[in-house]
Every structure is written in C-alpha cells, then in structure tokens.
Amino acid sequence: MSDAAQPTAAEVRAAAEAVKTALDRHLAAVERRSGEDDPAVYEAFNQLAAAAEAYDELLYDRYDEVTPFEIPGGDDSLPPYAGPEEPHAVSVVIRRDYAVAEPQRLLAQAQRVEAAEYENAGLDDEAAATVPGALTILFGEFEPDEIATRHKEFGLTEGDSTLWVMAAEEAAEPGEWLEAPFEQLDPQYVVCRFDVSAVFDQDEDTESDDELDDDLVEMDGDDDVEPLDAER
Template sequence: MSDAAQPTAAEVRAAAEAVKTALDRHLAAVESRSGEDDPAVYEAFNQLAAAAEAYDELLYDRYDEVTPFEIPSAEDAPPYTGPEEPSALSVLIRRDYAVAEPQRLLAHAQRIEAADDEGSGASGTVHGALGLLFGEFEPDEIASRHKEFGLEEGDSTLWVTVSDEPAEPGEWLEAPFDEADAQRVVCRFDVSAVFDDGPEDDPVPDLDEDLEPLDADR
C-alpha cells in the first residue's frame, strides 16, 4: 500500500477509541440483559466485532501490526428458534455496489436505450442508468459482470430463513425485510473484503473491448 493510501495515526487512534466504546456498550448490554438470547446483547456483540475488525485493518495498514481479534463465525450466531419442521422459507439477499466508473455505466445504459424504439432518455443520468441496467439484466448476471458495468462490489449476504407457514400473496411487499429474524436463519452466506486476504482482482478490461457485444459470453 502506498504512503498516500495509508490511514493516518489519528484514524488508527479513533478506531481504537471506537473499540473501547463498543466494549463498554457490550458489557453494559450483558450486565442488563433480559435473558439468555437478549437481542440487545447480540447487537452489541456485532457492533464490537465490526469495531474490532475496522481497528485491526487500520492498525495493519498503518503499522503492519495485528490484533488477536477474530471475525465471528456462524457458531456465534444466535440460537435457532424456528420450527423443527418448517413448511415455508424465505431467501433474503443483499448486495452492495459502488458506482466506480459512471461513464462505463452510462455507456451500457445508452446501448440498452438505443435498442428500445421508445427510449426515455434515462441513460443520461446515473440513477436512470441504474434503472435501465437492473431492468435489462437479472441481478445474478449483474453480480457476475459488475466490473463490466462500472460497478464495484461491496459486502453481500444471503440468508435462508424459515416460517411456520407461507405468507399470503402481497403480505410483505411493502416492507420485505422488516421481519427478518436472525433466530430463524438455517444457513447464511457472507462475502466481504474483511474475509479476503488474497491478491487484488485483475484490472477491468478497456471499455472499448468490454462493450461489444452485449450478449458476450461471461
């Protein structure tokens, strides 16, 4: 990592203070917990883990030193409290992206719009281009070709949760993620840069090579 990209000593110190604050909050939650599976303790645990990970990363980047903190595993998840024989399940997915190359995104959106005889002009803005992109391609295809579309992957997670019975049609559409219950998760898959100790991904190909044709093999 170059000197220009390294965190400052003040940033490392601030991250250390955040860990101390998270430790205090976690202890307070444990001391006042209402039961063995108190959600406040679980939330404080996650906040402490996130603060420790951030501090560990900054400490390594600045001083080439590490801490004894470990990323919590699936074994640290709250105990399962769902039905023994579930009759329904939900798959909850979140994928985060950064718009790393707006011009690449806009170029793809313009090609999509050009193929539509009734183009709306949405390809002229980033938010319009995103609407065109996700309207044209399935989310899994965007995930596999995100660099081609000028996007940069962030964290992603997939939860498989179970229910006592199937939801009624339209029942949860207004707030699809509000009732996600970590204690009904039967399995989950997390992807994050904090787990990746390998080399950086290969650079994105040149835009001209990348844009022809749309249906190129993945």
C-alpha cells in the same frame, strides 16, 4: 502504547471482577433456563463475552498478556435459531453492495440497452443519461446474478454481500409483504447465512504473509540454501 495511555492496575482489576460477576450471572441464567433458546441465557452470554473481551484488552495493554480462552460468536453472530423445526417455506434475503467506479461505462451500457430494447417502451428518452436512470435500466434488464458476474462491464466494483435463508411456517400470500419487504426480518428465523467480504481475503493474505516471513527466517538460517533467481 505510551505509559500515559496504559490502563491502571486498578482498571485491570476492575475488569477482572466484572468477568467474575458476568460468569456468576451466566451460570445463574443457565441454571434457571426455561428452554433451549432462553433469551436470558443468550443475554448473559453476550454480557460475559463483552466483559471477557474488555478484560483481555486491558490485560494486554497493561501487562502484555492475554487470556487463554476465546468466546465464539460476538456482536456479528446470529441469535440461536428459534424458527419452526420443519419449515414449510423459506425466504431468501440477499444484499450486494457495489461502488459506481466508472459512471461513464455504466451510462454507456444503459444507453445500449435502451437503444436496443426500450426504443418503443415509452421510457423517458433521457433515462440513460443519469446514474439513477442507468441503474434502473440495467437492473430491470439483467438478473441480479448476471450483474454480479458481469459487474465490471457495467462500471461497478463489488463490495460486501450476504445471503440469509430464513424459515417460515408457511409461504406468504401474494402481495402480502411487498409494501415493506424488509420490515419484519427476524434473525432468530435465519437457518443459515453466507457472507462475502474483502475483509476475509485480507485476513488470509495476512496469514500467508506471516507464513512467508517464517519461511524466510528459516531460509536465512540455512547456509546451504541457494539464492533465489530474481528473474524466475
């Protein structure tokens, strides 16, 4: 970073003062908390996390130093669980993203299904000729889990996915939420969630590359190490 783009010392000092203020507010919220999941404490925690992150970034940009603490969680974390202690029902909400990488493969698969299964079902003969129509046929024929395991066959490329398990006091009545199935999702009722993303793999690859670089440095410093066989 150039000197012109660096924060000033006054800006770093102001960020440090903001952390102190956020600490005081967080402590005050904790001292006044009305229960285990007091929203005021949760809000003060987020404000403290944001102030600490801002200070850490400015400190590093100006002085090439970091703080010795790390606040867990962040904007992507879930709020404290506030659902029933003994749920009598659960809702499982799944999102899976795909890119239509090979439209022709997708269309061909849908046309095969249409020819074999829907010949006399009264569907539009041109349903498999468009990407939306092909998706309708394939997702109507195959379970989502099967599509997830066979996505390459359908010309799809996996993106991020997430699964939320949400607690409920009781099961919904048949048809109760079908008109707006995702309208009343409350993150405070999420018991657990499971995320899959290529970002996680990239983080692991970066760590592995760093470890490999360290190993190479150690090998370079060892006169007794024989050169690796490049053809092995």
